[in-house]
Amino acid sequence: MSEHFQPKEFASKDGQPSPYPLVVQQGLYDLLEMLRAKFGKAIYINSGYRSPEHNAAVGGVKNSYHVQGMAADIRPRHGKDFEHELGRLKIIANKECPGGVGFYKNFVHVDFGPYRRWNG
Template identity: 35%
Template sequence: MQLTPHFTLSELTDSETARRLRIDNTPGSTTMHALQCLAELLEEVRDVLGGVPIVISSGYRSAALNAAVGGSATSAHLLGLAADFTAPAFGTPRAICEELITAGVVWDQLILEHPSAEAPGGRWVHIGLPQLGKPRRQILTAIKRGGKTRYEIGLVRP
């Protein structure tokens, strides 16, 4: 099912983990509306990045899938309001975040995920919409140290 010109429902719900563990990751009707809004945000992101393809690594996650991947119990992925992605033809996740900030794209959370010595530009970008109300426009960096992830405000270097 095509949600927007460049994004399908399957892109935002597909999960190798769900297939491997035989977890149903089918969104309900309320989540479908959220996924439509998320796809529209991703279209805006794609435009800001010059029209390059966006590769979605995680979108909607059912509760069972979210638990299986170790996601937060309050993750916007559970509501269909967040996506993790890269855009290799544009550049690193850090470069993507910098471009989205400069362009003034409206989000609730923008997270540069796991920059490190091996991947100083980060591994992927998390972008999320608010469940209700005004977007927080929160910019964070997720840093993994000693097996734990902590979140720092802003785009932080490893």
């Protein structure tokens, strides 16, 4: 848990319980707090922890960091400046995230695995 992010935000969309005490591992909370501080605004979680079943249903890779409680798909607040703010968030994540960063049309994937970058 952290100042700006609560475990319920990371719950698997299929309702399956997480094996982690705080739904996701503490390193993810720390990463997201750092990104939020650099972004200067709220960050919203599209997808945090995924049960293996939910991960398979959405086409995630078998050993996804989402299943390990180490990843989140994040976005800025929806609104008239969404595209601009998403662009800012992508730049910040690319610069500041020591792990994986995936760039997608409507969100950014971040994790605290090894350093990698990709377009989804």
